[in-house]
Amino acid sequence: MALAQAWSVALHGVDGLAVEIEADVGVGQPRTHLLGLPDASLHESKERVKAAVRNSEEEWPKQRIVLGLSPANLPKGGSGYDLAIACATLAAAGSVPLDRLTTTVLLGELALDGRVRPVRGVLPSLLAARRAGLLTAVVPVDSLPEASLVDGMQIHGAHTLAEVLAWLRGETAALTPPPPAVDLPEPRTADLADVVGQPEARWALEVAAAGAHHLLLTGPPGTGKTMLAERLPGLLPPLTRQDALAVTAVHSVAGVLSPGDPLVSTPPFVNVHHTTSMAALIGGGSGMAKPGAASRAHRGVLFLDEACEFGQKTIDTLRTALEEGEIRIPRRDGIARYPARFQLILATNPCPCAPPKEIDCTCTATVRRRYQSRLSGPLLDRVDLRVHMRATTAMSNADAAPPEPTAVVRERVLKARSRAATRWQAHGHTWPTNAQVPGPALRREFALPRPTTTLLDRALSTGALTGRGADRCLRVAWTLADLAESDRPTADHVAAALGFRERRAHLP
Numbered sequence: 005m006a007l008a009q010a011w012s013v014a015l016h017g018v019d020g021l022a023v024e025i026e027a028d029v030g031v032g033q034p035r036t037h038l039l040g041l042p043d044a045s046l047h048e049s050k051e052r053v054k055a056a057v058r059n060s061e062e063e064w065p066k067q068r069i070v071l072g073l074s075p076a077n078l079p080k081g082g083s084g085y086d087l088a089i090a091c092a093t094l095a096a097a098g099s100v101p102l103d104r105l106t107t108t109v110l111l112g113e114l115a116l117d118g119r120v121r122p123v124r125g126v127l128p129s130l131l132a133a134r135r136a137g138l139l140t141a142v143v144p145v146d147s148l149p150e151a152s153l154v155d156g157m158q159i160h161g162a163h164t165l166a167e168v169l170a171w172l173r174g175e176t177a178a179l180t181p182p183p184p185a186v187d188l189p190e191p192r193t194a195d196l197a198d199v200v201g202q203p204e205a206r207w208a209l210e211v212a213a214a215g216a217h218h219l220l221l222t223g224p225p226g227t228g229k230t231m232l233a234e235r236l237p238g239l240l241p242p243l244t245r246q247d248a249l250a251v252t253a254v255h256s257v258a259g260v261l262s263p264g265d266p267l268v269s270t271p272p273f274v275n276v277h278h279t280t281s282m283a284a285l286i287g288g289g290s291g292m293a294k295p296g297a298a299s300r301a302h303r304g305v306l307f308l309d310e311a312c313e314f315g316q317k318t319i320d321t322l323r324t325a326l327e328e329g330e331i332r333i334p335r336r337d338g339i340a341r342y343p344a345r346f347q348l349i350l351a352t353n354p355c356p357c358a359p360p361k362e363i364d365c366t367c368t369a370t371v372r373r374r375y376q377s378r379l380s381g382p383l384l385d386r387v388d389l390r391v392h393m394r395a396t397t398a399m400s401n402a403d404a405a406p407p408e409p410t411a412v413v414r415e416r417v418l419k420a421r422s423r424a425a426t427r428w429q430a431h432g433h434t435w436p437t438n439a440q441v442p443g444p445a446l447r448r449e450f451a452l453p454r455p456t457t458t459l460l461d462r463a464l465s466t467g468a469l470t471g472r473g474a475d476r477c478l479r480v481a482w483t484l485a486d487l488a489e490s491d492r493p494t495a496d497h498v499a500a501a502l503g504f505r506e507r508r509a510h511l512p
Contacts, residue, residue, distance in 0.1 A: 006030075008095035008102055011109045011138055012088040013129035014080050016292060017340035018253045020125075020132025022109070024074045025085065027092035032068025040073030043081035052083070052114050053090045060118035060166045065097040079338065081292065083113035084123040087142070090114060090165055091172065100172040108140040109133040110168070111147070118165040122146040127266075128253040130154040142168055145180050150256060150266040152182035153249065191270055193238030197409040199228050201396050206232070208391045208504065210413050213239035214420035215483030216437035217476075218326065218348040218386060220311075220379075223393030225358050229351035233275075233307045236349065238410045239417050240271045240304075247303045250343055254302055258295045272304035274346075278313035286321045286331050292340055293333035298325050299342035311350040312378045319383065322348065326386045329440075350379070350387065360395055388439070388476045389504045420486035438482045443475030452478070456495045459502055469505070477501040 006029050013020045023040075036050045050071075057064050071089060073080055088110035094100050111129055112120040122144040130141050134157055143151045145161035152159055160179035162168045170178035199206065205221060209232050212219045221229040243251060251268040255261045261268075276285060276297045283289060287296035298306055306322075308314065325331050329345035355367040356375050367375070384390075421437065428435045431449065435441050441450075454461075460477055463469035469477070480501035481493035488497070 006096045006098060008092050008105065010088040010092035010095070010105045011133065011136075012085045012111060013109060013132050014078055015082075015125045015128060015132075015257065016338050017295075017342050018125075018128045018250075018257055019341060020128050021075070021078065022133055022136035022138065023078070023080065023085070025088045025092045026072040026074065027089070027096040028070040028072075029065045029067050029093070029096040030070075034066050034068065036069045036071065038071045038073075040071075040076045041079045042073065043079065045083055046081055046085060049083060049086050049089055049114075052116065053086055053093070055116040056086070056114035056118045056165050057090055057094065059116060060164065060169070062094060062099060062166075062169065063097075065093065067097075069093060069096075079292075082123065083121075084111050084125070084129070086114040087112040087120060087162075087165070087168065091168060094169065095172075100169055101174075104140070104172050107138055108142060109138045110142050112142070112144045112162065114165060120144045120162045120164060120168070124259045125253075125257045126150050127153055127249070127256045130157060130159075131249075131253070133157070142171070142179065146263065148180065148182045149263065150252075150261060152185075153252065153267055193270075193410065194231070194235050195238070195410045196235050196413055197407050199231050199235070199407060202228055202232070202393055205229075205391045205393050206407070206413075208389045209236060210239065210417060211480065211483055211487065211504075212236065212347065212349075212389055213413075213417045214438075214487055215388075215424070215479060216347055216439040217388035217480060217483065218350075218439075220350040220352070220384070220387045220390040221393060222352055222354055222391070224353060224360055224362060224395050226360060227393040227395055229393060230307075230309055233305070233309075233349045233351060234273065235410060236305050236347070237271045237273045239414045241418055241421060243269055243271060243303055251303050254295050254299050254342060258300055260300065272301055273307065274301040274304065275307045275309065278308075278310045280314075280318070282315075282318045282321055285318055286325070286344075287333050287340065287342055292338065293335055295342045296331070298322060298344045298346060299331055301346040302343045304346055305349055306346045307349045307351070309351045311352040312375055313352075314378070316378055316380060320380055323383055323386060348387065352376075352379070354392075362395075385470055385473055386476070388480050388501075391504075416487060419489075420483065423486045423489070424482065438479045438486070441479060441482070443472070443478075446475060446478045446482075450482075452481075452493060452498070456493065456498055458495065459499055463502060469502070473505060477505060480504060 008027050010025045012023045014023045054064050126147045140158045142160045145163050148161040159182045167178045248269050274297045285296050286298050287293045325344040331342045331344045333340045355372040424438050460474050481497040484497040485493040
């Protein structure tokens with residue numbers, strides 16, 4: 005009887021847990037038993053691994069094989085355990101030594117001919133393995149750029165199972181080292197100078213970028229709502245190393261990473277179509293839920309065009325994420341947690357007929373009101389800035405000053421963000437943007453004088469504003485003060501912040 009261990013990783017959301025794979029080869033009728041709550045795809049790995057071993061010119065043990073995946077009470081799924089199962093089985097049979105297996109995590113799906121195929125979630129898996137104390141990782145060659153993002157581990161890439169077995173037998177050069185780091189050019193972003201007119205909407209976009217506020221753009225078709233939304237990522241600062249790894253981990257689990265440039269270093273922009281299902285928006289699927297568009301937009305922009313065409317239940321699922329910055333999806337096998345700290349940009353027409361000129365609208369006031377009510381009050385209460393855009397009346401104006409390019413506006417945005425971060429840090433807080441400052445802190449620790457908040461008090465007393473809405477007005481006021489390089493918001497800043505919330509599409 006022989007026993008051997010190898011290591012792999014189980015992912016639940018973007019959280020990983022090191023899994024010990026024990027292989028016992030003993031006397032008994034030749035059969036392979038897989039224990040540890042495997043799902044259907046993992047249960048099929050027995051036959052995949054057996055064929056891969058035989059086609060790699062190795063002998064599969066003709067004895068009773070028991071494979072235990074520990075922790076035994078943790079549901080496990082996917083094909084990423086194939087490589088570890090093959091190596092543990094052959095080590096238990098005495099075909100390969102155990103020395104390197106004790107500190108190595110093995111990830112990869114095996115083809116029937118022994119090739120090692122890439123799997124999703126390599127980055128979060130290796131981060132979990134590093135936390136568990138594993139020092140070395142063997143991954144598919146195609147996953148090397150992603151795996152090399154993890155510091156503090158020796159990373160190796162494998163084309164085939166035979167290469168991995170040769171490495172376990174002491175052939176150091178059998179595996180492929182990670183590629184050298186290459187400085188890639190910054191991705192080009194669309195320029196704000198391309199947007200014709202719309203000064204109010206441009207100003208709202210700048211305020212949204214400076215404070216990480218959510219934005220609603222209402223207007224007829226062709227006024228530039230989508231163009232403005234697409235230019236918001238260009239105004240945002242690049243992601244920090246920690247945020248970049250968090251975003252990359254989500255994209256890795258979702259399977260949307262770019263092979264040539266795996267690290268997501270710029271804020272992502274995710275454009276969601278109005279026919280998107282609830283599972284595609286917030287995450288879901290059979291078994292352990294997969295990340296949706298909201299999580300892929302983490303630390304970036306989630307753009308919902310034609311927002312009033314979305315199903316109300318679908319779009320209302322974003323309410324919790326807008327408050328908490330996280331999506332939790334309960335399943336039978338556990339709760340999948342995905343980060344979802346994004347900026348929401350909504351764009352919608354003012355009515356169903358949506359003519360180029362509002363004067364040509366044929367909808368009744370009731371129809372327009374019913375159409376706009378598809379965006380529920382609780383959802384709109386979480387949107388800080390609301391702008392009604394007008395149709396463009398001229399394609400060029402020689403007398404007007406040229407529109408500001410992205411570089412100029414971005415410089416003001418970065419200065420405002422720096423002022424905000426410095427202010428909160430001076431009081432011992434780590435809030436990166438004004439939008440993340442809790443309401444109680446604004447009302448107590450950073451309370452404004454009563455004359456400054458008179459308009460807010462009046463709106464609260466008349467029921468025109470909720471308590472949540474008042475907190476969000478204060479956050480926008482602080483952002484306006486930062487853009488104006490003012491130490492504290494004035495009554496004018498508060499009035500402007502309140503004006504952004506009270507703007508509605510005008511009914512005929």
